[in-house]
Amino acid sequence: MTELIVEDLWASSNGKEVLRGVSLEVSSGQVHAVMGPNGSGKSTLAHVLMGRPGYEVTGGAVFLDGLDITALSPFERAQAGLFLGMQYPIEVPGVSLEAMLTASFEASGRDVKELPSTLLHEAISVGLDVALLKRSLNDDFSGGERKRSEAIQIGMLQPKVAVLDEVDSGLDVDALRVISRRLEAATQPSDKSEGLAVLAITHYTKLFAELEPDRVYVLMKGKIAAFGGKELAHQIEAHGFDPWEVPEEVEVGIRLD
Amino acid sequence: MPNPDAEEWRYSPIEHFDFADWRPSLEKPGNAEELVAMLKSLVPDVMGLAICRDGWLLHAELSEELAAKGVKLRAAEEEQDLPRLIDGISSSSINSSSISSGSGEISSGSGEMPASEMPKPGDIFRQMCLAFSPGPVVLSVPSGIDVEGVILVIHDFTDEEGLATFPWLVVNLAENSSAAVLEITGLGGIGASGSEMSDSGESSSSKPSQSNGPSQFVAPLVELSVANSARLRYLNVQNLPRQTWQIASQVADVSSQANLISSTAALGGDYARLHTDCSLSGRGATGDIVALSFANESQTMDFRVFHSHIAPDTSSNLLFKGAIDDEARSIYTGLIRVGPDARGTNAFQTNRNLKLSDDAWAESVPNLEIENNDVTCSHASTVGPVEEEQLFYLQSRGVPTDVAERLIVDGFFAEVLDALPLQSAVPMVRQVLHEKLPYEFAE
Incomplete structure (x- = not known):
């Protein structure tokens, strides 16, 4: 059983505190959702979990299978089994999906012999034009193509935990369905794995029509304000995040001129 | 001497250049027969091969099929072989290929030239080539002939210190003909090992350049003349030894409906400059330039591009991409001129520099001079590290x-x-x- 445990995580970006004590966990085969309005710290959470440069962890820790990954490089986190599906997957000119996956396989000592055929199979299963496999990563890809490419990478890299940042943004209904099915299949236990753990970070409930969450966390101003079952997602769909709004903090100070 | 303060020499180390340091090659250096087999297998479909050493043509051959069609690859012999694109050229400058004074010293010579042949600013090295080169290698393709495969032109160098050499290539494509020319300047590391070139090349490419200045100077001249509806693809692989200074000139003229893609892969040399003058002189002409460069250690790559849209409906696409590592430097200045008659011009210019070290330095100056309103032009330039x-x-x-x-x-x-x-x-x-x-x- 794999577990991602986030323990009282504090983080800042550009000197501004964005996460202020986030605690949550997700384990193999489970789909957990983190929902929150704009500016609640959702994307920061996703990036801090993967160790993106530009964010500073100021407190707390992240454990993957008991291993403290808080100070590891993104590459080491990925090799430990963590995946980040990005809201805006980055263009890498001149580097194809196939070349990137080959380098990743080689770094983890996996056999690359079957890679091209497996990759073709994955591309077909999520409906990505196979010509894109050899083109520059995400370069001139549509929003849907980028997300399909991210889903393919989950299928290929077989991470233990996938953090998905706004996976449903920029997707039409068909693409969302295809990607959700692929994710759902990955969460199923097999003889090789106990099933992918998914932490889906999102603003909207669109995804959950296709991929049902086992647990929903509400992130407000960098803190988990509530958590519950999937009914919480329905409540958010109906009423938004207002019930958890806290009044603006007012800074009180004395100016000494 | 070139004026180091002139815009054309800005950022360059030209002030360290002194004519007195150099002497031209006075004798044909040996033969090149031992290289022929290796060179023919360097790329597929070699249909013609010219091998020069220190600027002297040592070997030229052409497939029988091409020879039968009237294609020629040889030292300039006839009036029709003569280059036409350089100012001040005459048949005498071809025939007086040996150094007239015989002193073995290069003088800047400007005082001795007739006024009509006075070099234009920055053209001194071209004029030196005219004066000191043993003469051009000429590829001429008659009208209507398509040259299949590759014409390979090799410039090899002895490792004599203090030598100044002037490789000179002229490509004349007559109307509605086509050809692909691969010119390799410096064989170091290319092809089979064991030959004298790869010895000197490999050792010099792995060693950092010496601080006591360059050991050789090479001023190549290339003329590409593309007549109406002809199509020329040209690639220069600049793979000179690390201690060599290069100041290269390329002059191109593209006529009506003709198409030129001129390209370079600049990898060798200590200071390696390429000055390109391309004229799109016929209606509907296309002239593209593609350049790749990588400089490390103390290398400097220097590209000066002057691209002139003279006739209407002409197109150009300039793509220069280079990486710089260690303390290397890269200079790109590109000027696209759109003349008053060049309505319907399409001109695109891109220069991208990838900095692989904090001490590497690149300067990129793309420019446009437009004298006609009916044009589509764009330019982009970037200098930055890996994102x-x-x-x-x-x-x-x-x-x-x-x-x-x-x-x-x-x-x-x-x-x-x-x-x-x-x-x-x-x-x-x-x-x-x-x-x-x-x-x-x-x-």
């Missing part, structure tokens, strides 16, 4: 940092390699590039 975002993306997929950087750098060059007009030469170019890049590549 952190791209690195993060690959790392987050489990690619180690050093491998990620290698992939991104290789990817940076992939675009320009794909754009080279002689794709059959790309494996060779990639190999030379990979040997120089600070990464391990599986070939």
Whole structure:
């Protein structure tokens, strides 16, 4: 059983505190959702979990299978089994999906012999034009193509935990369905794995029509304000995040001129 | 002497150049027969081969089929072979190929030239080539003839210190003909090992350049003349030894409905300059330039491009991509001129520089001079390190940092390699590039 445990995580970006004590966990085969309005710290959470440069962890820790990954490089986190599906997957000119996956396989000592055929199979299963496999990563890809490419990478890299940042943004209904099915299949236990753990970070409930969450966390101003079952997602769909709004903090100070 | 303060020499180390340091090559250096077999297998479909050493043509051959069609590859012999694109040229400058004074010293000579042949500013090195070169190698293709395969022109160099050499190539494509020319300047490391060139080349490419200045000076001159509806693809692989200074000139003229893709892979030399003058003089002419460069240690790459749209409906696309590592420097200045008659011009100019070290330095100055309103022009230029975002993306997929950087750098060059007009030469170019890049590549 794999577990991602986030323990009282504090983080800042550009000197501004964005996460202020986030605690949550997700384990193999489970789909957990983190929902929150704009500016609640959702994307920061996703990036801090993967160790993106530009964010500073100021407190707390992240454990993957008991291993403290808080100070590891993104590459080491990925090799430990963590995946980040990005809201805006980055263009890498001149580097194809196939070349990137080959380098990743080689770094983890996996056999690359079957890679091209497996990759073709994955591309077909999520409906990505196979010509894109050899083109520059995400370069001139549509929003849907980028997300399909991210889903393919989950299928290929077989991470233990996938953090998905706004996976449903920029997707039409068909693409969302295809990607959700692929994710759902990955969460199923097999003889090789106990099933992918998914932490889906999102603003909207669109995804959950296709991929049902086992647990929903509400992130407000960098803190988990509530958590519950999937009914919480329905409540958010109906009423938004207002019930958890806290009044603006007012800074009180004395100016000494 | 060129004026180091002139715009054309800005950022260059030309003030360190002294004519007195150099002497021309006075004798044909041996023969090149031992290289023929190796060179013919360098790229597929070699249909013609010229081998020069220190600027002297030692070997020229052409497939029987091409010879029967009237294609010629040889030292300039007849009036029709003569280059037409350089100012002040005459048949006497071809025939007086030996050094007139015989002193073995190069003087700037400007005082002795008639006023009509006075070099234009910055043209002194071209004039030196006219004066001191043993003469041009000429490829001429008669009208209507398509040259299939590749014409390979090799410039090899002895390793004599203090030598100044003037390789000179003239390509004349008559109307509605076509050809692909691969010119390799400096054989070091290319092809089979064991020959004298690869000895000197490999040792010099792996050693940092000496601080006591260049050991050779080479001023190549290339003329590309593309007549109406002709199509020329040209690639120069500049793979000079590390201690060599190069000041190269390329002059091109593209006539009506003709198409030129001129390209260079600049990898060798200490200070390596390429000055390009391209005129799109006929209606509907297209002249594209593709350049790849990689400089490390104390190398300086210097590209000066002057591209003139003279006739209407002419097109140009300039793509210059280079990486700089260690304390290397790169200079790009590109001036696209659109003349008053050049309505319907399309001109695009891109210069991208990838900085692989904090001490590397690049200057990029793309310019446009437009005298007609009916034109579509764009230019883009960037200088920067490997993007952190791209690195993060690959790392987050489990690619180690050093491998990620290698992939991104290789990817940076992939675009320009794909754009080279002689794709059959790309494996060779990639190999030379990979040997120089600070990464391990599986070939």
